[in-house]
Amino acid sequence: xxxxxxxxxxxxxxxxxxxxxxxxxxxxxxxxxxxxxxxxxxxxxxxxxxxxxxxxxxxxxxxxxxxxxxxxxxxxxxxxxxxxxxxxxxxxxxxxxxxxxxxxxxxxxxxxxxxxxxxxxxxxxxxxxx
Amino acid sequence: xxxxxxxxxxxxxxxxxxxxxxxxxxxxxxxxxxxxxxxxxxxxxxxxxxxxxxxxxxxxxxxxxxxxxxxxxxxxxxxxxxxxxxxxxxxxxxxxxxxxxxxxxxxxxxxxxxxxxxxxxxxxxxxxxxxxxxxxxxxxxxxxxxxxxxxxxxxxxxxxxxxxxxxxxxxxxxxxxxxxxxxxxxxxxxxxxxxxxxxxxxxxxxxxxxxxxxxxxxxxxxxxxxxxxxxxxxxxxxxxxxxxxxxxxxxxxxxxxxxxxxxxxxxxxxxxxxxxxxxxxxxxxxxxxxxxxxxxx
Numbered sequence: 001x002x003x004x005x006x007x008x009x010x011x012x013x014x015x016x017x018x019x020x021x022x023x024x025x026x027x028x029x030x031x032x033x034x035x036x037x038x039x040x041x042x043x044x045x046x047x048x049x050x051x052x053x054x055x056x057x058x059x060x061x062x063x064x065x066x067x068x069x070x071x072x073x074x075x076x077x078x079x080x081x082x083x084x085x086x087x088x089x090x091x092x093x094x095x096x097x098x099x100x101x102x103x104x105x106x107x108x109x110x111x112x113x114x115x116x117x118x119x120x121x122x123x124x125x126x127x128x129x130x
Numbered sequence: 131x132x133x134x135x136x137x138x139x140x141x142x143x144x145x146x147x148x149x150x151x152x153x154x155x156x157x158x159x160x161x162x163x164x165x166x167x168x169x170x171x172x173x174x175x176x177x178x179x180x181x182x183x184x185x186x187x188x189x190x191x192x193x194x195x196x197x198x199x200x201x202x203x204x205x206x207x208x209x210x211x212x213x214x215x216x217x218x219x220x221x222x223x224x225x226x227x228x229x230x231x232x233x234x235x236x237x238x239x240x241x242x243x244x245x246x247x248x249x250x251x252x253x254x255x256x257x258x259x260x261x262x263x264x265x266x267x268x269x270x271x272x273x274x275x276x277x278x279x280x281x282x283x284x285x286x287x288x289x290x291x292x293x294x295x296x297x298x299x300x301x302x303x304x305x306x307x308x309x310x311x312x313x314x315x316x317x318x319x320x321x322x323x324x325x326x327x328x329x330x331x332x333x334x335x336x337x338x339x340x341x342x343x344x345x346x347x348x349x350x351x352x353x354x355x356x357x358x359x360x361x362x363x364x365x366x367x368x369x370x371x372x373x374x375x376x377x378x379x380x381x382x383x384x385x386x387x388x389x390x391x392x393x394x395x396x397x398x399x400x401x402x403x404x405x406x407x408x409x410x411x412x413x414x415x416x417x418x419x420x421x422x423x424x425x426x427x
Contacts, residue, residue: 013366050313053346057363
């Protein structure tokens with residue numbers, strides 16, 4: 001599995017939560033499939049120049065939730081027991097916080113609904129064309 | 131994939147009512163450290179943060195036993211700072227604010243000298259680090275740029291794979307790429323004999339964006355006092371900034387810090403863990419530089 005983590009110390013989420021949320025989205029969206037191997041704690045920490053304990057913390061949380069499992073000799077893998085893809089409702093719920101924040105900003109900027117929705121559509125198109 | 135954990139309860143850095151003051155020239159005294167008390171667990175990577183003159187270097191020197199406190203005490207891995215054993219010293223690495231190098235010796239010659247001092251000294255580890263940091267090892271230290279002198283000091287401090295690392299603004303003169311390499315080196319694989327032992331690190335720095343990547347804990351010092359010390363993740367998740375139209379009441383639950391910002395507006399820093407749900411959804415999340423400003427402005 002190839003998973004690009006986007007780690008930013010400037011984010012309002014602590015780094016371990018950024019890893020947790022990105023993996024959660026990757027698994028819910030089917031980008032990470034059951035049995036996919038995750039990068040080792042050390043490799044991910046060295047790649048992003050972050051503390052390995054931060055990566056450990058993220059993996060352990062997802063393991064406790066049953067999304068990841070520890071496999072001998074391999075390391076951490078996406079758990080085999082979960083549905084291939086989370087239901088639509090669940091995936092929408094994962095998207096909600098980001099959109100809520102965007103909505104708050106749109107209101108602050110005094111943008112009308114049409115303009116904001118058009119912009120979101122444009123962003124969606126850019127992502128699907130990537 | 132093993133998670134590195136210290137045996138529960140072991141403390142790496144510890145101070146108890148630590149005070150340091152110097153007599154002023156004619157009358158009175160300058161209080162450098164005032165009643166510092168803290169305990170930081172083994173395996174912690176602690177960012178020591180504060181304005182110039184807040185007492186960061188003095189604290190590091192007291193912990194290392196290089197400066198005797200006026201009152202109180204401190205310990206490293208349980209060993210009193212004023213009586214560090216040889217065994218403890220061998221487990222210690224220190225990078226002073228001004229590189230502590232012998233001007234007439236080259237990097238290689240420094241390594242030779244250190245190799246005689248430390249049993250666990252590993253020349254191959256040191257050379258690998260020097261290569262990673264791109265340090266010129268054949269040049270006399272006093273002919274190196276300040277940045278290269280700092281890099282060499284870091285290489286020397288890490289060469290014996292210390293369990294405990296204290297560093298006073300080790301990367302101030304390094305460019306962003308070199309600083310990334312430095313952060314990676316802090317967590318590089320340890321020698322097999324020490325693989326199970328987590329390294330504990332205490333480093334002072336003004337480069338807060340760098341600290342945010344690597345620290346597990348942060349300690350804010352102001353005018354010789356500990357203002358705030360906690361796990362960094364917990365602070366990001368629980369501290370919120372509220373903007374108020376009036377001075378917050380002292381009894382406001384969870385109030386950590388307050389300051390007037392002009393125009394009758396006040397900033398109140400709240401800890402959600404004690405705020406009875408007050409600021410949960412309307413406070414602003416603070417990054418380390420925002421928090422630094424709130425605590426020091």
